[in-house]
Every structure is written in C-alpha cells, then in structure tokens.
Amino acid sequence: GPLSERPLLEVRLGELHTWISTCHFSAQGLLGAAQKAWNSYYAKYINVRRGGPAGISMLLAGYCLLSYSWNYQHFSKISCLGSH
C-alpha cells in the first residue's frame, strides 16, 4: 500500500525519511501513535490465551532502561568508589 499507511517495522531503511515526513507530528498524532504501539504490544504479548510472566517482565525491564537513561547524566558524574 502507500508508504504512509504501513507500520514502522515494515518500512525499509532507505524509505525511512520519506515515512517520517508523512507522519502527523501533532500532540494528537503522537498520542495516537503511542496508543497504537501499546495496543499492538498488548495484543501480541499480554492478551494471549496462555500468557506467562514474559509480557509484563519485558515491560518492567523497559521501564528500568527508561529510568536509567533518564538518570544517566546524574550518575555519570559520580566518581568511581573503587579508586582510593
């Protein structure tokens, strides 16, 4: 189909800049994209017949990574404790 209709994972690397130019970068557009992303994650990993701890654990690991990146500037400045 047309380039703007395809989801991100099906876009080839060379066409990426064209795809980005077709997205709606408004608050509503970003919120819609976030909601679509969450719904596809939820449908694929959590809303399954015999789910396990994997779906939520990946979410928690992603949350830890996000918190790490948020704090990075702060603890990169702390001098290493092992050096006396």
Place this chain on the structure above:
Amino acid sequence: MNLSFFDQFMSPSLLGIPLILISLLFPTLLFPSPDNRWITNRISTLQLWFFQLITKQLMTPLNKKGHKWALILLSLMVLLLTINLLGLLPYTFTPTTQLSMNLALAFPLWLATLLTGLRNQPSIALGHLLPEGTPTPLIPALILIETTSLLIRPLALGVRLTANLTAGHLLIQLISTASTVLLPIMPAVSLLTTIILLLLTILEVAVAMIQAYVFVLLLSLYLQENI
C-alpha cells in the same frame, strides 16, 4: 562523608520532562481494563481476583453508606502498592518518597472523612473526642489530647509512608555501597554484607506492601468512625 546518598530522592528531569510524571503514569499500563469477553487473558483474571480480595477486605467493616468509598479506596491501594513495589527495581524513581505527594494524598482524604462525619452526624463525630468511662476531672485534658490526635492524623499518615520508604531505600543504597567498596579489600565481609542486602530487599518488598495496606486501612478506619 559525601551527602550524595540523598540524590536518589531528587526528581530527575530530562529535556524538561520530570521522571516523576512517567513514574506516576506507568502503573496504569500494568492494569489493563478487561474486555467484554467471558474468558479474558491471565493477567485480567489475576487482576479481578486481586481486586475482589482487597475490596472484600476493606469493605467488610463498613456500613452500606461507606461502600460508596469502595472505588477510591481500592484505586488508592492499588496505586500505592504498585508505586512502592516498582520503586524497588533498579534505577527507578519512587514518587511516594516525596513528602509532598504523601501529604497531598492523606490530607484531602482525611478531611473528607472528617467533614462527612461532622456534616451527617455531628454529635457522634464530636463524641469520639471523649472515650467512655473517663473520670470527670480528666475530661478537659482528655478532650485536648483527643483533638490533637485527631488533627495530627493526616500528618502521621503522610510521614509514616514517606519515612518508611525513604529509610528503606537509603538502607539499601548504604549497604550496597558498603559491599561494593569492601569487595577488593575483604571479600568475606563483602559476601556477608551481600547476604544482609538480600534479606533487606525481602524486608523492603514486605514493607512496601504493608505500608500501602496500612495507609488505606487507617483511612477506612477513620471513615468507619464518621459515616
């Protein structure tokens, strides 16, 4: 002695977006709203079972008028439980370590219970200020004491939650710093410290759950007196 141990309680922000915003919104993702299906996925089933357990536990002592508070008490309990437990993961930020947030949760809810009591049954609500069977000379002093204890309730609620979580997080950071520093010097002591850290983490998981339960339980007790 470096005072950087308290830096973990500062709300970090990246590009002007504070992390506390994400920490407060993330628990909503962990509790998906159930579909209209008869048999839902496992997490929805677990969630339903858990919520029914909490609601039954909280609502049994309350009369019928108090059941209107079921939704707010349940959602408060789930929020506090999730925030406290998520704070134990590495690098995460716990919003309930901030006194401002806990007082903002405690004050309005306590005030709501107090005003409900004073509006609907003022003599019963004021009657709680004097326990039965008090000897007559002690009455003025006891009324003052009971009024003070009534007015200090929201402060106690907020500070209890803050102090427990802050102390726990600080202890974890101190003991893990100690075991990291001791590792090249005395590995045996470092191993002992790591075992203590493991036990402390188990304690902190328990404390996180208990503190959330105590907060909501006390609020339901204050409601019981006044409704």
